[in-house]
Amino acid sequence: MRLTQLAHDILGQYLHPGHLAIDATTGNGHDCCFLARQVGSKGRVFAFDIQRQALQSTTRYLQEQGLAAQVQLFHSGHQQMRNKLPADTHGKIQAVLFNLGYLPHGDKSTVTTAATTLPALQQARELLCPEGIISILAYRGHPGGKEEACAVEQQLRKPAPDKLQLSRFESPGPVLFVLAPDKHD
Numbered sequence: 115m116r117l118t119q120l121a122h123d124i125l126g127q128y129l130h131p132g133h134l135a136i137d138a139t140t141g142n143g144h145d146c147c148f149l150a151r152q153v154g155s156k157g158r159v160f161a162f163d164i165q166r167q168a169l170q171s172t173t174r175y176l177q178e179q180g181l182a183a184q185v186q187l188f189h190s191g192h193q194q195m196r197n198k199l200p201a202d203t204h205g206k207i208q209a210v211l212f213n214l215g216y217l218p219h220g221d222k223s224t225v226t227t228a229a230t231t232l233p234a235l236q237q238a239r240e241l242l243c244p245e246g247i248i249s250i251l252a253y254r255g256h257p258g259g260k261e262e263a264c265a266v267e268q269q270l271r272k273p274a275p276d277k278l279q280l281s282r283f284e285s286p287g288p289v290l291f292v293l294a295p296d297k298h299d
């Protein structure tokens with residue numbers, strides 16, 4: 115199974131109608147549509163990308179799927195998520211999805227980097243509700259991708275005050291990290 119699909123399958127177990135979610139890297143909008151479908155018309159997705167082209171693709175895709183109403187797009191880096199999200203959503207986010215790297219069919223030199231991914235990850239963790247989940251899909255085939263994936267894993271393995279458990283799913287190319295509540299708690 116592809117790791118993008120695995121990420122959706124795992125998040126789908128935690129994300130339900132009425133929930134709040136963040137798409138940290140909206141790209142062409144595939145993950146965003148998945149999140150929007152899960153939260154339904156009573157939920158909300160906050161989606162970030164630094165490229166206008168990505169936001170345009172996402173808008174088009176959301177409109178085609180009839181999902182645009184429940185998504186708020188930000189032309190902004192995900193490292194701004196704490197500032198951009200309404201204060202009353204802090205601590206209430208059920209799921210955050212990061213799909214790192216470059217925009218497929220777009221500019222391959224505009225990539226996510228540890229310098230902004232790590233602060234965004236820290237903020238995502240703080241914005242989460244206690245039973246929330248974070249998934250991070252990191253690609254290692256492009257310049258800087260391996261270093262970013264290693265930096266992400268190092269940060270995820272540091273002790274943190276929340277009780278989230280780290281799972282890691284390996285494939286020859288990408289690696290998927292999932293931080294989720296311990297099912298035995």
Ligand SMILES: C[S@@+](CC[C@H](N)C(=O)[O-])C[C@H]1O[C@@H](n2cnc3c(N)ncnc32)[C@H](O)[C@@H]1O
Nearest residue numbers: 139140141142143144145163191192213217226
């Ligand atoms: C692999 S793509 C995302 C794919 C997307 N989730 C989808 O379903 O199509 C990675 C995206 O991250 C974006 N990106 C790069 N740096 C970013 C940052 N600091 N904040 C938010 N997005 C960023 C890129 O512009 C690119 O569109």
